[in-house]
Amino acid sequence: MRNLINRLDAICHPFPGIHVLVLVGSLLFISALVAWPAVGGTADRTGGSMPIPALSMWTERTKDHVEPKPRFETRTERVQEGDSLSRLFSRQNLETQVLHSLTQAENSQAQISQLKPGQSVEFRYNSDNTLKELAVVHSPFHQTIAAQSDGSWTISQRYREAEIYIEHARATIDSSLFLAGAHAGLSDNLIMELADIYGHVIDFVHEIRKGDQFVVTFEKRYLDGEFVEYGNILAAEFINSGESFIAVRYEDIKGDIGYYDQNGVSLRKAFLRAPLNFRRISSNFSHSRKHPVTGVRRPHRGTDYAAPTGTPVYAAGDGKIVHRGTKGGYGKTIVMKHGSSVTTLYAHLSRYGKFRTGQKVKQRQVIGYVGSTGLSTGPHLHYEFIFNGVHRNPRTILNKLPKAKSLPKSEIARYRRIAGTLIASLDAQRSHDELAFQSITNP
Numbered sequence: 001m002r003n004l005i006n007r008l009d010a011i012c013h014p015f016p017g018i019h020v021l022v023l024v025g026s027l028l029f030i031s032a033l034v035a036w037p038a039v040g041g042t043a044d045r046t047g048g049s050m051p052i053p054a055l056s057m058w059t060e061r062t063k064d065h066v067e068p069k070p071r072f073e074t075r076t077e078r079v080q081e082g083d084s085l086s087r088l089f090s091r092q093n094l095e096t097q098v099l100h101s102l103t104q105a106e107n108s109q110a111q112i113s114q115l116k117p118g119q120s121v122e123f124r125y126n127s128d129n130t131l132k133e134l135a136v137v138h139s140p141f142h143q144t145i146a147a148q149s150d151g152s153w154t155i156s157q158r159y160r161e162a163e164i165y166i167e168h169a170r171a172t173i174d175s176s177l178f179l180a181g182a183h184a185g186l187s188d189n190l191i192m193e194l195a196d197i198y199g200h201v202i203d204f205v206h207e208i209r210k211g212d213q214f215v216v217t218f219e220k221r222y223l224d225g226e227f228v229e230y231g232n233i234l235a236a237e238f239i240n241s242g243e244s245f246i247a248v249r250y251e252d253i254k255g256d257i258g259y260y261d262q263n264g265v266s267l268r269k270a271f272l273r274a275p276l277n278f279r280r281i282s283s284n285f286s287h288s289r290k291h292p293v294t295g296v297r298r299p300h301r302g303t304d305y306a307a308p309t310g311t312p313v314y315a316a317g318d319g320k321i322v323h324r325g326t327k328g329g330y331g332k333t334i335v336m337k338h339g340s341s342v343t344t345l346y347a348h349l350s351r352y353g354k355f356r357t358g359q360k361v362k363q364r365q366v367i368g369y370v371g372s373t374g375l376s377t378g379p380h381l382h383y384e385f386i387f388n389g390v391h392r393n394p395r396t397i398l399n400k401l402p403k404a405k406s407l408p409k410s411e412i413a414r415y416r417r418i419a420g421t422l423i424a425s426l427d428a429q430r431s432h433d434e435l436a437f438q439s440i441t442n443p
């Protein structure tokens, strides 16, 4: 049923009332016109091909309203690695002189020759096969257009405003975050974003439990009523082992965007919970939960993350590399110092990142890659968190560690206003689902 509600939500939500009204309105209009001759009683019912004057009048009328079709033909090129505008021009059999006069028209606000692989470039031709327009498509919402008129080119940016709709999704985790998210209708990217938002407070490899829940409020972007892409996650609540974690997206006065809890404390902590690219191990995710061969094992004083060889390993926090080299059974190992009290260790690496001993590294920069060097039965990251010389579970020590950022007092009132609405909508979504669920189980 929850699924059905979500689906209904997805069906009803994206279209604003006005569209539906217009649609219903035009349907009524058409049926009235079709019915008109019969109601009027004047039509000749014997004729096999009875003309419906009003309807043909209507189609006649719409014809006047249809914009004339552009008379130019469009051919699209997809930018490949190593492509340049001149290469695309030769693929299109266009003269270099056209390219020359076009690049002459470039200015600091609008360039056409800096292409990125994966972009499409639309060549629009006149009926005599001369180039009329060239469009570099950056996104469905942004194109750089070069247009020719009277022999000279002008280049400009064209933006389209997305129609943004806000949706909610709610899921209970049965086997994996990904399956639950997919059931709730979320895209893989949106699920990864959710995992990133909570990456400093929840270890998504080891700490997810069956029965964990999340509610998420997010944007969906449309153009002309057509879904184009998912937008930002505006707010979320993740309940992990009964503990609630609220996240609200907030842009501060300086324009920095972050996620904060209900008290304005940043979710971005001094240390990552799982210091490796979760995206790469997500496929193994449900397996690692069902077969907890990894995890914290005692007297083994660290956490093991099974992951494919080559998975990037991140610096868990800002700090300095104090060791980079083999270290007995640990194999290839990196040790980092973060201030005076915290040391982190990353073992069994297949190879190192670009940083050397003595260098400063920022959180989430790649310091090495998962491997199986030293005494290791298979590719995994062995991670240790040492606080004042003692091995600790990063989760239990989390609250004692310095926070990366809290909102200053001057912003709290503004934050509370924005967050209040979003948190209320999360609550409403949750109780709305619970009510719907109760009405089914207790009719």
Ligand SMILES: [Zn+2]
Pocket (backbone or CB within 6 Å): 300, 302, 303, 304, 381, 382, 383
């Ligand atoms: Zn280990």
